[in-house]
Amino acid sequence: MADNICGDIPSPSIHTIISELCQNNGIKPEFINAKFNQWDFQYWKYATFFKKLAQSITYNVDKEDAEINEIFTAVRKQIEPIEPPKDNILWPYTIWHLKKGVCDRQAWVLCELAYQLGYETQIVYLRDPKTLVSPHTICELRKGTKVWLADPYSDKLLSNTSVADLAVNSKLIITTWPNKEDWHQAIKKSVYWLPSYPQDYCPRNQVLQSKLDPILSDNCPRFGEFPIHRLKKYCSLTSEKDRRFPYDFWFYPFLLFKDEIKRGGTQNHESEPAAPADR
Numbered sequence: 001m002a003d004n005i006c007g008d009i010p011s012p013s014i015h016t017i018i019s020e021l022c023q024n025n026g027i028k029p030e031f032i033n034a035k036f037n038q039w040d041f042q043y044w045k046y047a048t049f050f051k052k053l054a055q056s057i058t059y060n061v062d063k064e065d066a067e068i069n070e071i072f073t074a075v076r077k078q079i080e081p082i083e084p085p086k087d088n089i090l091w092p093y094t095i096w097h098l099k100k101g102v103c104d105r106q107a108w109v110l111c112e113l114a115y116q117l118g119y120e121t122q123i124v125y126l127r128d129p130k131t132l133v134s135p136h137t138i139c140e141l142r143k144g145t146k147v148w149l150a151d152p153y154s155d156k157l158l159s160n161t162s163v164a165d166l167a168v169n170s171k172l173i174i175t176t177w178p179n180k181e182d183w184h185q186a187i188k189k190s191v192y193w194l195p196s197y198p199q200d201y202c203p204r205n206q207v208l209q210s211k212l213d214p215i216l217s218d219n220c221p222r223f224g225e226f227p228i229h230r231l232k233k234y235c236s237l238t239s240e241k242d243r244r245f246p247y248d249f250w251f252y253p254f255l256l257f258k259d260e261i262k263r264g265g266t267q268n269h270e271s272e273p274a275a276p277a278d279r
Contacts, residue, residue: 002036006207015228017249018201025254027261032202039257043199043223046093051116051221053096058117065159068141068148071113075152079106089260103153104137104252110152111195114141116222120234123193123250124163126186135182138163140192142237151176163190164242193250194234196227198257 011033014022022029057074058067084090084100092112095101101109104123111121120142125134138151140163149158149166156176158166166172167187177183199205205224213220227249235247 002040002204002208005211006204009204009207012203017228021201021249021251021254022198025251026258027198027254031198034202034204036204036208039261040199040202040205043197043205044221046091046112046197047116047221047223049093050112051219054113054116057113064143064146067117068114068119068150068159069157071117072110072150072152072157075106075110075113076155079109079152081106081153089256089263091256103151106152107137107139107150108195110150111139111141115195118222119143120230120237121195122234122247123195125191125193126183127189127191128182128186129189132189135186136180142234144237147237162238162242163187163192164244190245192245192247193252194227194231194248195250195253196225196230197223197253200224200227200230 014029014032018032019029022031054071058070061067061070078096078099079101080099081102082100083102084095084098084105088094088098090101090105092105092109095105095109107123111123115121122140124138124140126136126138127134136151136153138149141148141150147160147162149161149163150156154177158172158176161172166176167190170184173184173187200223202224206226207224209220209222209224231247231249235243
């Protein structure tokens, strides 16, 4: 059906950034211009799930701060802050259904919910100034002139505060993360990662999104947004002080995808509940 909707899809030369991202993380660049496949179907399923879930969580609110608070609370209620079983491919969809995940997993799930509500999102690694190893992961969410710093793992949601804002506010750092001195220093060497899926880099999904969006309107899930454009959009919402940290395309979804391809199949959580716990 996707082939019928899209018709002939051009196969442009693969951007150097995208080709290197694939090659450096174990994915053949030929995947970018391949035909629609099971991995696309899986991604549409994930995007549709989070679209419907985000709408159900926020159905009775219409203010942006209230929306963010609702999805933040839902992640906190649904996901227990412990490591999930290691035999799973830990996409946000899987994390939600397993109900387990530490800082990076919780931040990614929150990003997926916010993204489907029309917010722009970034995963943020706090990095040790000496080793550049990350002791903690948070996320930053934006819409228009508004920004939220979110750390669901620590139950911290700061409105009108960016990562750059927090990094230079010693008092706020301490009140946000008491007794976490390594995080206090690590936020000063943060790096932003765009949480796009490998399938987003593929022209076929970009074309499909452009065909479906005018038809489905507000019910169309967000997917297939060209990551280079998506990153530029995010940066356009930031100020010069916010761009003191590096921004890049997140490698981790490619590593997950490589592992999933190696295993040769999708995960089935159809029997799991789709609504957040205790709602």
